[in-house]
Amino acid sequence: MEVTLLNWTPDPENTVAAAARLCYSPSSIAELCTEMQGVTAAKLIARLMEMGHLSPIEHASFTFGVEGVSRALTHQLVRHRLASYSQKSQRYVDESNFGYVIPPGIRDNPRARQEYLAVMEQIRRGYALLAATAEKEDARYLLPNACQTSIIVTMNCRSLLNFFERRCCARAQWEIQKLAWKMLALVKEQAPTIFARAGARCDMDGTCPEGAMSCGRWQTGKNADV
Ligand SMILES: Cc1cc2nc3c(=O)[nH]c(=O)nc-3n(C[C@H](O)[C@H](O)[C@H](O)COP(=O)(O)OP(=O)(O)OC[C@H]3O[C@@H](n4cnc5c(N)ncnc54)[C@H](O)[C@@H]3O)c2cc1C
Secondary structure (H helix, E strand, C coil): CEEEEEEECCCHHHHHHHHHHHCCCCCCHHHHHHHCCHHHHHHHHHHHHHHCCCHHHHHCEEEEEEEEEEHHHHHHHCCCCCCEEEECCCCCCCCCCCCECCCHHHHCCHHHHHHHHHHHHHHHHHHHHHHHHCCHHHHHHHCCCCEEEEEEEEEEHHHHHHHHHHHCCCCCCHHHHHHHHHHHHHHHHHCCCCCCCCCCHHHHHCCCCCHHHCCCHHHHCCCCCC
16 A cells, blocks of 8 residues: 655645634734744644634645555545545556455465455456456456555545544554555644544544444553554
8 A cells, every 4th residue: 555645735734723813813814824833823723623623624635645555445435525536447447457455364364365366366367358348347347346446535634534533443444544544644744733633533532432342442542553
C-alpha cells in the first residue's frame, strides 16, 4: 500500500484559525490572517476542538494518492460521502495483468495461500480470454475484490476526523485501518493541533462505543498495532 499526501490547503491551521476568529472579531480578514499565526492559531484551534466547534476546520482539505490497495478497501472508503474521489476505471483500463492484495491471514497460511494464488491465476486467464472477445466493461465482472486499484481522495479536516474515528478503530477491517493510520500520520505533520487527538474514539476521548465488541484498548491507553 502506497499512500502519498499530494496536496493540501496552504497554512491549514492559520486558515482555520482565521475563519474561527472571524465569527467573533471586528478585524478585517487580511488583519485576521496576520494576527492568527503560529501559537495564537494553535491555542484557538485547541479550544475549538475541545468545544466541538468543528465547522471552521472544514476550510482545510487534504488530497491523498492511494495505490496498491484492494477494491475491497476502496468499496469501504467511498462510503465516506463527504469526500471527493477519482479511481482507476475497470471499464477503460485493461486488467489482464491485474495485481492483487493478499490478506495477511491468507499470506501466513501456506495452504490457504496456495489456493488463493491458484484462483487468482484462473481469474487472470478467464479475464484475458473474455477481454479478447468482449468489452472490458463486461470482462471486469470476473475480477475479484482483491484486485489492486489506485484512487485519489480529497477530504476536509472535519470529514477526516470522522473517517479516522471509524477506520482507525481496531474493529475496522485491517486494510482500511492501515490506510487510515497512514493518512493520519501524513496530516498530523501539516496540522498537528487539529489532529492532536485524532484516531479511533478511544484516542479522541478515551471512551469506546463498541460495548461487548470492544477490543479493550480504550482501557489501556495504547495505540493500535497495525
Ligand atoms: C467497523 C465498520 C463496519 C461497517 N459495516 C458496515 C456494514 O456491514 N454495512 C454497511 O452498509 N456499512 C458498513 N459500514 C459503513 C458505515 O455504515 C458508514 O457508511 C461509513 O463508515 C461512512 O461513515 P459516515 O456516514 O459517517 O461518513 P460520511 O458519509 O463521510 O458522512 C459523514 C457524516 O455526515 C453526516 N451525513 C452524511 N450523509 C448524511 C445523510 N444522508 N443524512 C444525514 N447525515 C449525513 C453524518 O453525520 C455522517 O457521520 C461500516 C463501517 C465501519 C467503520
